[in-house]
Amino acid sequence: MKTKIEKCEGKLGILLPGLGAVATTLIAGVFAVRKGIALPIGSYTQMGSIRLGKRTENRNPKIKDFVPLANLKDIEFGAWDIFPDNAYESASKAGVLDQQQLDVLKSELSGVKPMKGVFDQHFVHNLDGHHVKSAPTKMDLAKALMKDIEQFKEEHHCSRLVMVWCASTEIYLQAGPVHQTLDAFEEGLRNNDPNIAPSMIYAYAALKSGIPYANGAPNLSCDFPAMVELARKMKNPIGGKDFKTGQTLMKTIIAPGLKARNLGINGWFSTNILGNRDGEVLDDPESFKTKEVSKLGSLDNILEPKLNPDLYHDLYHKIRINYYPPRGDNNESWDNIDIFGWLGYKMQIKINFLCRDSILAAPIVLDLALLLDLAKRSGMYGIQEWLSFFFKSPQSLPDLPPQHDLFRQLMKLENTLRHLQGENLITHLGLDYYEEL
Numbered sequence: 001m002k003t004k005i006e007k008c009e010g011k012l013g014i015l016l017p018g019l020g021a022v023a024t025t026l027i028a029g030v031f032a033v034r035k036g037i038a039l040p041i042g043s044y045t046q047m048g049s050i051r052l053g054k055r056t057e058n059r060n061p062k063i064k065d066f067v068p069l070a071n072l073k074d075i076e077f078g079a080w081d082i083f084p085d086n087a088y089e090s091a092s093k094a095g096v097l098d099q100q101q102l103d104v105l106k107s108e109l110s111g112v113k114p115m116k117g118v119f120d121q122h123f124v125h126n127l128d129g130h131h132v133k134s135a136p137t138k139m140d141l142a143k144a145l146m147k148d149i150e151q152f153k154e155e156h157h158c159s160r161l162v163m164v165w166c167a168s169t170e171i172y173l174q175a176g177p178v179h180q181t182l183d184a185f186e187e188g189l190r191n192n193d194p195n196i197a198p199s200m201i202y203a204y205a206a207l208k209s210g211i212p213y214a215n216g217a218p219n220l221s222c223d224f225p226a227m228v229e230l231a232r233k234m235k236n237p238i239g240g241k242d243f244k245t246g247q248t249l250m251k252t253i254i255a256p257g258l259k260a261r262n263l264g265i266n267g268w269f270s271t272n273i274l275g276n277r278d279g280e281v282l283d284d285p286e287s288f289k290t291k292e293v294s295k296l297g298s299l300d301n302i303l304e305p306k307l308n309p310d311l312y313h314d315l316y317h318k319i320r321i322n323y324y325p326p327r328g329d330n331n332e333s334w335d336n337i338d339i340f341g342w343l344g345y346k347m348q349i350k351i352n353f354l355c356r357d358s359i360l361a362a363p364i365v366l367d368l369a370l371l372l373d374l375a376k377r378s379g380m381y382g383i384q385e386w387l388s389f390f391f392k393s394p395q396s397l398p399d400l401p402p403q404h405d406l407f408r409q410l411m412k413l414e415n416t417l418r419h420l421q422g423e424n425l426i427t428h429l430g431l432d433y434y435e436e437l
């Protein structure tokens with residue numbers, strides 16, 4: 001049965017804490033596509049299509065024609081940052097897109113000016129911005145963000161909003177007592193509990209304002225019981241963590257293939273260099289630890305060493321990230337994979353990916369914003385596991401392991417969309433063999 005989905009009338013506001021490399025690459029990209037001077041390559045919602053029914057039916061609509069998504073011409077962007085640069089200035093500094101291309105979009109980009117951020121250097125050691133809010137308590141800061149949200153909605157005549165965290169990676173934190181219930185968390189906000197990070201204050205403000213929230217960085221943000229409770233209470237969809245780009249994207253493409261062929265792996269060494277502000281933040285060991293934990297989980301989950309001990313029990317997985325300014329946003333990664341095949345004979349795979357991080361991340365932010373808005377209009381709330389496809393370290397339901405395998409994630413995403421539109425789910429079972437017997 002088809003799910004009742006509210007129409008997407010009016011404008012969708014995409015609110016971005018963090019107006020750095022990823023956010024400005026997204027905004028400039030959407031403006032360029034709207035002008036008809038570029039294509040939204042890498043975006044599932046804009047370029048992807050979906051098979052419906054039997055292969056013989058030949059029904060393969062584009063995703064954006066299959067489910068009701070906001071049109072790119074109906075999007076407004078809002079942002080917060082701890083530096084006052086507008087999107088044109090920030091994009092020029094980030095150096096992801098050609099200056100010539102940015103100049104064509106200068107008037108639109110200059111119009112996106114960041115609101116003052118909620119920031120605490122304790123959580124991001126390597127940054128020191130002064131375009132920040134001050135208030136006596138964390139609850140007051142959350143209220144100030146809610147006021148920004150309300151004002152933005154009114155000034156930009158938006159009918160709906162979503163928020164996607166695109167700000168820096170915070171230091172590694174594990175959920176503690178203050179994160180267990182909504183009551184404890186709100187008490188913590190009022191008492192300035194030191195375990196409440198700025199990203200949590202943004203997530204709280206979004207959810208309290210009734211808008212969906214996704215976390216593009218590896219820090220907790222909305223990944224703890226109190227925030228899940230609030231999301232469910234306010235009937236808001238949430239998702240995270242950490243956009244799936246670069247080396248981890250490659251890992252979640254290659255590892256399921258090796259596993260599918262029952263090839264063993266006893267070592268996977270990943271190292272990379274990057275020189276953008278994200279790299280500078282990750283140069284701090286405490287922020288790196290957050291990223292490392294996010295990246296390490298994928299192989300174990302895909303390879304399931306407990307089920308396949310002969311193939312993956314002794315796998316040594318090592319990840320290094322090195323800040324190297326000359327490369328800017330153009331990350332380069334090297335993977336050495338030690339594998340073994342028939343009778344244990346050893347082989348090696350080397351991957352050298354000359355990647356552009358923000359070019360891979362920007363379309364993910366767009367897809368998440370559009371799909372979270374769809375989820376909200378479809379009455380879906382809480383953790384949206386069907387959006388795991390977009391995340392390095394997918395937030396999963398309590399007591400369930402996350403799904404990292406890109407192809408299983410895609411199947412879940414596609415089947416969720418089919419389910420929403422009352423189409424048969426596709427299992428790829430070849431029933432026709434049986435019919436002939």
Ligand SMILES: NC(=O)c1ccc[n+]([C@@H]2O[C@H](COP(=O)([O-])OP(=O)(O)OC[C@H]3O[C@@H](n4cnc5c(N)ncnc54)[C@H](O)[C@@H]3O)[C@@H](O)[C@H]2O)c1
Binds near residue numbers: 023169
């Ligand atoms: N680039 C990628 O491919 C990629 C992939 C996965 C995840 N991410 C994550 O996305 C985030 C953004 O990446 P980026 O390359 O754009 O980084 P960036 O450093 O270029 O941009 C982050 C921006 O956030 C701002 N900021 C920091 N703390 C803030 C706060 N509390 N409130 C408001 N603004 C704040 C910074 O001033 C900066 O302008 C990072 O956490 C990164 O780890 C990026």
